[in-house]
Amino acid sequence: MSAIARRVSTTIFAPATSQGLSRDPSQIQQWRGIRVKVYEGNLDRALTMMQRKMQSSGMERLIKEEQTHHIxxxxxxxxxxxxxxxxxxxxxxxxxxxxxxxxxxxxx
CATH class of the missing domain: 1.20.5 (Single alpha-helices involved in coiled-coils or other helix-helix interfaces)
Known part of the structure; x- marks a missing residue:
């Protein structure tokens, strides 16, 4: 999970200027990231919620496309x-x- 988290953090939270994007609000929207609240210290539930949000937003597909390992x-x-x-x-x-x-x- 840490490898995925590193990829997500570099993919999502990268500033728009370093990625070569303009300051167009529609393009910045995709770099805002996914936020999940942790209730009562239940980290497992927060991780599953994050995974669901990533799947529904298509983020997981983008990360898998960027992977450079052998297929x-x-x-x-x-x-x-x-x-x-x-x-x-x-x-x-x-x-x-x-x-x-x-x-x-x-x-x-």
Missing amino acids: KNSEKRVLARKNLERRLRSENLARKLQTILIRKIRTA
């Missing part, structure tokens, strides 16, 4: 298959929406 071939195949399925789903959805729009335009 096994089996993991690469799984990721490639998931990306292919995601791309095919989005293409099918785009195709369906396009046919619906064409029908609406022709009938209108």
